[in-house]
Amino acid sequence: MAYVLVMGGLALSVSFTLGWALWRLGRAALGWLGGGPSTGKAKVKPRARKPAARKPAASKAATPRKAAARQSAKTPSEPWALTRWLAARHSLLPLASLALMLYALGRVVVFGLQHRPVEAPASFPQVVDMVGWTAAVLLGLALLSLLARWRCRD
Numbered sequence: 001m002a003y004v005l006v007m008g009g010l011a012l013s014v015s016f017t018l019g020w021a022l023w024r025l026g027r028a029a030l031g032w033l034g035g036g037p038s039t040g041k042a043k044v045k046p047r048a049r050k051p052a053a054r055k056p057a058a059s060k061a062a063t064p065r066k067a068a069a070r071q072s073a074k075t076p077s078e079p080w081a082l083t084r085w086l087a088a089r090h091s092l093l094p095l096a097s098l099a100l101m102l103y104a105l106g107r108v109v110v111f112g113l114q115h116r117p118v119e120a121p122a123s124f125p126q127v128v129d130m131v132g133w134t135a136a137v138l139l140g141l142a143l144l145s146l147l148a149r150w151r152c153r154d
Contacts, residue, residue, distance in 0.1 A: 004112065015101060023094055045120055079152050086141075086148035093145070096138035103132040 079087075102154035108127035 004109060008109065011104065012101070016098060019097065019101075020094065079148070083148045083151055085153040086145045089141075092138060092142040096135060096142045099131065099138050101136035103128065103135045106131055116149050 110125050110128050113124065
């Protein structure tokens with residue numbers, strides 16, 4: 001068991017380091033290809049509202065069709081504070097991928113422990129399941145963060 005823990009910790013640290021390096025290299029490559037800045041965090045700014053153009057009051061009564069057309073031509077509303085906060089969280093995707101790797105490693109260890117003649121701790125599979133649910137929640141938050149970043153783009 002000590003061998004699995006030591007080698008698992010070593011494999012986790014190496015995979016985390018390589019994953020971080022690949023993540024930074026991928027972001028830099030996307031920055032180079034897209035022509036945008038590759039270093040530093042991009043600031044998420046709320047959209048500025050444009051002042052409405054004044055029209056002369058030529059017609060006194062607006063028809064329902066004109067009112068519906070005017071309402072559909074409105075500028076999009078400003079993103080909520082929660083959306084802007086989620087858009088600023090750039091670390092959710094790497095954290096979710098790390099939790100997913102921990103869950104996968106835990107499932108392998110549970111599989112190995114079930115096929116050994118020695119009795120394994122009974123609560124370990126429950127801990128692995130909890131890590132799995134945490135990874136699922138983090139992946140959901142990372143997806144919401146990506147959607148929030150798309151919503152708050154310039």
